[in-house]
Amino acid sequence: MKIADYTAVELSEQIKQGRVTVKEALDAVFEQIDCTEEAIHCYVTIDRERAYRQAQEVQKKIDAGELTGPLAGVPFAIKDNLCTEGMLTTCSSKILENFVPTYSAEAVKRLEAAGAVVIGKTNMDEFAMGSTTETSYFGITRNPRNTEHVPGGSSGGSAAAVAAGECFAALGSDTGGSIRQPASYCGVVGMKPTYGTVSRYGLIAYGSSLDQIGPLTKDVRDCAAILEVIAGEDKKDSTSMKREDTNFTEALVDDVKGMRIGIPRDYFGEGLDPEVKQAVLAAAKVLEERGALVEEFDLSLVEYAIPTYYTIAAAEASSNLERFDGVKYGYRAPVDDLHPMYKKTRSEGFGAEVKRRIMLGSFVLSSGYYDAYYLKALRVKALIKKAFDEAFAKYDVILGPVAPTTAPRLGESLADPIKMYLGDIYTISVNLAGLPGISIPCGTDSKGLPIGLQLIGDCFREKNLIRAAFTAEKALQEERR
Amino acid sequence: MAKEYETVIGLEVHVELATKTKIFCGCSTQFGGAPNSHTCPVCTGMPGSLPVLNKQVVEYAVAVGLAANCKITQYCKFDRKNYFYPDNPQNYQISQLYLPICRDGYVEIETTDESGEACSKKIGIHEIHMEEDAGKLIHDDWEGCALVDYNRSGVPLIEIVSEPDMRSADEVIAYLEKLRLLIQYLGASDCKLQEGSMRADVNLSVRERGAREFGTRTEMKNLNSFRSIARAIEGERQRQIDLLESGEAVIQETRRWDDARETSYAMRSKEDAQDYRYFPDPDLVPVYIDDAWIERIRNSQPEFREAKRKRYREEYDIPDYDIEIITGSKHMADIFEATIACGAAPKKVSNWLMVETLRLLKEREEDPEDIAFSPEHLAKLIRLTEEKVINSTVAKEVFEEMFRADIDPEEYVTEKGLKMVSDDGALRSVVEEVIAANPQSVEDYRNGKEKAIGFLVGQTMKAMKGKADPGTVNALLKELL
Numbered sequence: 026m027k028i029a030d031y032t033a034v035e036l037s038e039q040i041k042q043g044r045v046t047v048k049e050a051l052d053a054v055f056e057q058i059d060c061t062e063e064a065i066h067c068y069v070t071i072d073r074e075r076a077y078r079q080a081q082e083v084q085k086k087i088d089a090g091e092l093t094g095p096l097a098g099v100p101f102a103i104k105d106n107l108c109t110e111g112m113l114t115t116c117s118s119k120i121l122e123n124f125v126p127t128y129s130a131e132a133v134k135r136l137e138a139a140g141a142v143v144i145g146k147t148n149m150d151e152f153a154m155g156s157t158t159e160t161s162y163f164g165i166t167r168n169p170r171n172t173e174h175v176p177g178g179s180s181g182g183s184a185a186a187v188a189a190g191e192c193f194a195a196l197g198s199d200t201g202g203s204i205r206q207p208a209s210y211c212g213v214v215g216m217k218p219t220y221g222t223v224s225r226y227g228l229i230a231y232g233s234s235l236d237q238i239g240p241l242t243k244d245v246r247d248c249a250a251i252l253e254v255i256a257g258e259d260k261k262d263s264t265s266m267k268r269e270d271t272n273f274t275e276a277l278v279d280d281v282k283g284m285r286i287g288i289p290r291d292y293f294g295e296g297l298d299p300e301v302k303q304a305v306l307a308a309a310k311v312l313e314e315r316g317a318l319v320e321e322f323d324l325s326l327v328e329y330a331i332p333t334y335y336t337i338a339a340a341e342a343s344s345n346l347e348r349f350d351g352v353k354y355g356y357r358a359p360v361d362d363l364h365p366m367y368k369k370t371r372s373e374g375f376g377a378e379v380k381r382r383i384m385l386g387s388f389v390l391s392s393g394y395y396d397a398y399y400l401k402a403l404r405v406k407a408l409i410k411k412a413f414d415e416a417f418a419k420y421d422v423i424l425g426p427v428a429p430t431t432a433p434r435l436g437e438s439l440a441d442p443i444k445m446y447l448g449d450i451y452t453i454s455v456n457l458a459g460l461p462g463i464s465i466p467c468g469t470d471s472k473g474l475p476i477g478l479q480l481i482g483d484c485f486r487e488k489n490l491i492r493a494a495f496t497a498e499k500a501l502q503e504e505r506r
Numbered sequence: 507m508a509k510e511y512e513t514v515i516g517l518e519v520h521v522e523l524a525t526k527t528k529i530f531c532g533c534s535t536q537f538g539g540a541p542n543s544h545t546c547p548v549c550t551g552m553p554g555s556l557p558v559l560n561k562q563v564v565e566y567a568v569a570v571g572l573a574a575n576c577k578i579t580q581y582c583k584f585d586r587k588n589y590f591y592p593d594n595p596q597n598y599q600i601s602q603l604y605l606p607i608c609r610d611g612y613v614e615i616e617t618t619d620e621s622g623e624a625c626s627k628k629i630g631i632h633e634i635h636m637e638e639d640a641g642k643l644i645h646d647d648w649e650g651c652a653l654v655d656y657n658r659s660g661v662p663l664i665e666i667v668s669e670p671d672m673r674s675a676d677e678v679i680a681y682l683e684k685l686r687l688l689i690q691y692l693g694a695s696d697c698k699l700q701e702g703s704m705r706a707d708v709n710l711s712v713r714e715r716g717a718r719e720f721g722t723r724t725e726m727k728n729l730n731s732f733r734s735i736a737r738a739i740e741g742e743r744q745r746q747i748d749l750l751e752s753g754e755a756v757i758q759e760t761r762r763w764d765d766a767r768e769t770s771y772a773m774r775s776k777e778d779a780q781d782y783r784y785f786p787d788p789d790l791v792p793v794y795i796d797d798a799w800i801e802r803i804r805n806s807q808p809e810f811r812e813a814k815r816k817r818y819r820e821e822y823d824i825p826d827y828d829i830e831i832i833t834g835s836k837h838m839a840d841i842f843e844a845t846i847a848c849g850a851a852p853k854k855v856s857n858w859l860m861v862e863t864l865r866l867l868k869e870r871e872e873d874p875e876d877i878a879f880s881p882e883h884l885a886k887l888i889r890l891t892e893e894k895v896i897n898s899t900v901a902k903e904v905f906e907e908m909f910r911a912d913i914d915p916e917e918y919v920t921e922k923g924l925k926m927v928s929d930d931g932a933l934r935s936v937v938e939e940v941i942a943a944n945p946q947s948v949e950d951y952r953n954g955k956e957k958a959i960g961f962l963v964g965q966t967m968k969a970m971k972g973k974a975d976p977g978t979v980n981a982l983l984k985e986l987l
Binding site: 107108114116121124126127128130225226227228229230232233234260261262263264340341343344347348349350352353354363364367387390391392395399 | 547550551552553554555556557558559586588590592595596597598654781783784785788789790791
């Protein structure tokens, strides 16, 4: 078996047993990067020197028996909206083209403390606004499964890097589907944890009440192992929560007997590609065959999720992005007077999609419109949460597609932003309700593009998801054989 | 016939709270550090940083609210006030608009009614909210640029908004004095206007006496002493009356007081008013203040001025005037009580505070809050005079040194050799020398000029370098003559 073919957990095991060194793992990754990066463009920044330096230290600690965890020695990629001390962090935006943080995001710190080696920062839609990784200031990322197609977004660089073997695992962020959707398009596993599970400290905010950091991995085991490392209360993030049940790897059990799985009819209506529908329902069938109790139900309110999401996320974004003004860091337009400097800096520093959402957000918060848009959206958000609460009284897990289609061709989505927004329909309710959701591969369409299966759990019930996903993953692999 | 006008005034008072650290991060609130030395990613608005509420700020705000008879908002939230200015690193200020921590209170002030009779009056408190202070812009004319110091950024403030219940500058001053005392007694702030730890914006309108509607108001900023507040109120009242008398309208605007020129000028009109796009800050969780917490704060409220006054009258034999002055400053009252607790007689302590302390404060243009000597030292000084170790002239000299540098009077007197000479033999020989050297005065005294002995006492004291008890000298002289 080639080093590059190991999963993260397998690789770490090999390293801890002395069969592979951390340096060799890095060599394998960089060899792959040299091979495919030019065609796919997963990264904004690659720092080989830093990685090899880190690798030496990690190797020493592993040899000394100080690092024994499942991620020790594993080369990681980090989405470029997560701060990394001393390493360029751009959010794929011109306005942060030169920003080097003096601190690392809490999630990155925890990964590094567990012995992960950060090799670089992955490309994304600018400020995580987009579903294709085409809004990046630093150029597009292509789907490794078919380079004429998008990798999805906004964590497209992370998903593509995992799929292309340009890293063993990656961190992404998910505000409306930004981990699950690119995972689905690239055929990897991606998980958005319950809001408050992973500290947001050091994540450059898009929609603060919806943003969550999560893993993109080769399989469900890696996903659980990473989540276990990055989850936990952080005093620096008031919205992070104290949880006792973060031993997620314990839920890697190949058994769904008696698990109640609900399939919302609302997720299988108009707009869903028949091939996607077929693959997702086939996966449901597989789980049913293994003892899960599967039934259809009406979730309701699904059609309100998109306007609600774009109101709340844009409102928060319009305020979150105010700090990028040319005064303290980042790009500054060479203008002398203050207000013209603000205007020119932000006009030149932000791309079209970011400006569109800043304008939308400023509008819904402006006096006279606040009640009609922002407040109403918050009320709908509460209703959506309630609809899920009712569903989870009956089911342990909700099953559906991740996206209506497989990965679109390059350039198709940006031409029609409304259509692009509608593509988020199955993922954004999960963020609005603060729920955990996972995307695992469940087949390919006739063009060979991956299809993702989405499992949604109740708040704090990641273990149900991991168990169902682990079982489905195994079952689907068997079916393929 | 000239119309009679009534002035209507409401105040917005900002008070800087006496917490050791900032409201949303652990940086020090201390004055006077090198620029940007009390800063971190949070209070400089770095990407990815998150605010975490300082609990002490809530405690102080609730304590002030309870002292001002407010209702406490048990479920309160922070909102973002969005506006671009470089002193505000995030370009939004975290404040409270929708659910401020305190509402509907009042304080009572002493004033006079229409017939000039003394009476008390309730001034309504509309609300008290918590917020963060901004940084400071420093204009470098030499370099032709502006620099920002974020040391003050994130220092906690409460804003106390009154109802438009005041009718004169005297009432405004009485209200401010009242607030200042309440807050100082609580230890929530030192409330120094000059240093900006208490700042007042005056909202003022005039209307014909008897009118029911309010006139158009203006808001006056940059008032940093009671004197400038009184002048500004008088000036603005007259300016508005002059406008109305000449048939013009008062424009709703914000004006800035120029203390040097004793005049104000318009800063911005209502038309230029910004839309702050307030919305709840998604980075902070709502603050829930339960009954037990409120009770705990209520039970730890100090003895306020009224109660203290009453107790002093009952317990100490000192004049009402002294009680007024001493209780007029929590700090002075604390020193008073602590000195008595060290065993000094209340009357003596009061004398030192009323005469020498006030004289030195005035000389140095300081507030009672600036008193720095320790009660133990004052008690020692009083004991030294009572035991006739030093005489009153020396005591004043020692006190000045104590006031300046909080020296230990006992050590100081010993070191400097200021003790009175009680050795009868030594004194007797000096007196004899004085008698021998001043035959004329001796002659005068013997001829019945009682006053002449005063000269001889003076000469003796001079020869003793002040270290003798004038009474003893007097008695000795009489005996020898």
